[in-house]
Amino acid sequence: MSEALLEVEKLSAGYGDARVLDDVSFRLDQGGSLALLGRNGMGKTTLLTSLIGLTRRHGGRIRLAGRDLTAVPTHRRALAGLGWVPQERDIFPSLTVEENLTAIATGGAWTLDRVYDLFPRLMERRSNMGNQLSGGEQQMLAIARALMLDPKVLLLDEPMEGLAPLIVQELFRIIQRMIERDGLAVILVEQHAHQILPLTRDAMILERGRVVYSGDSRRLIDEPALLDRWLGVGAVELDDGTSA
Ligand SMILES: Nc1ncnc2c1ncn2[C@@H]1O[C@H](COP(=O)(O)OP(=O)(O)OP(=O)(O)O)[C@@H](O)[C@H]1O
Numbered sequence: 001m002s003e004a005l006l007e008v009e010k011l012s013a014g015y016g017d018a019r020v021l022d023d024v025s026f027r028l029d030q031g032g033s034l035a036l037l038g039r040n041g042m043g044k045t046t047l048l049t050s051l052i053g054l055t056r057r058h059g060g061r062i063r064l065a066g067r068d069l070t071a072v073p074t075h076r077r078a079l080a081g082l083g084w085v086p087q088e089r090d091i092f093p094s095l096t097v098e099e100n101l102t103a104i105a106t107g108g109a110w111t112l113d114r115v116y117d118l119f120p121r122l123m124e125r126r127s128n129m130g131n132q133l134s135g136g137e138q139q140m141l142a143i144a145r146a147l148m149l150d151p152k153v154l155l156l157d158e159p160m161e162g163l164a165p166l167i168v169q170e171l172f173r174i175i176q177r178m179i180e181r182d183g184l185a186v187i188l189v190e191q192h193a194h195q196i197l198p199l200t201r202d203a204m205i206l207e208r209g210r211v212v213y214s215g216d217s218r219r220l221i222d223e224p225a226l227l228d229r230w231l232g233v234g235a236v237e238l239d240d241g242t243s244a
Pocket residue numbers: 015020038039040041042043044045046047191
């Protein structure tokens with residue numbers, strides 16, 4: 001078996017003495033894509049924040065590109081290649097779009113031109129301040145900023161959350177291009193399974209901090225009973241494309 005890009009082994013972590021994640025193991029290969037699913041409060045965000053070292057680890061190991069990151073501090077994990085786009089869309093509100101991007105550029109594979117090619121809307125808005133952008137544009141900028149740090153794996157926490165349907169479609173196409181055209185390895189947390197399962201190769205479902213499904217995304221699409229069992233009504237798609 002080829003060496004995994006990201007390998008998480010029996011990770012247990014939480015806040016103080018409270019253990020939220022219990023024995024979580026998975027691997028992500030080069031160019032892989034993983035949908036991280038689960039109902040509210042099941043530990044999806046905690047898994048992402050544990051990968052970047054923001055929670056208390058109770059046990060387990062994290063390796064990225066052959067390097068053990070388990071004891072590495074958060075800022076060094078970013079430099080090592082874990083790109084993190086939090087739900088809060090962490091951008092500089094009083095810098096322009098372009099300044100937001102160039103302030104943190106590392107001179108890696110993701111140049112300004114390449115980022116603008118992926119996000120034409122950011123190119124159009126490059127002189128606007130961060131706080132003059134719509135919610136969807138801020139989300140794009142948050143993702144673009146993470147790319148400028150040249151990640152090996154991009155962690156996206158509910159990127160479509162609270163956005164209007166048209167911008168969700170645009171963002172969806174951009175994420176699809178990152179995965180399929182650019183071969184970027186991505187872990188995507190999402191409440192609405194049906195929206196992202198067609199995008200990702202693999203899926204993992206968390207239930208009270210434990211992995212209850214780990215396998216093909218396709219299987220979850222083909223067997224709605226599985227999704228219904230772990231995600232309940234939220235997984236049921238309505239005729240208008242939204243979920244209940
Ligand atoms: N900063 C924190 N301090 C203490 N407990 C927390 C903290 N953040 C989350 N938790 C708890 O950890 C558990 C998992 O929360 P988490 O946010 O990881 O779930 P989630 O699956 O991402 O949910 P959601 O979809 O609502 O974001 C919950 O019981 C939550 O209350």
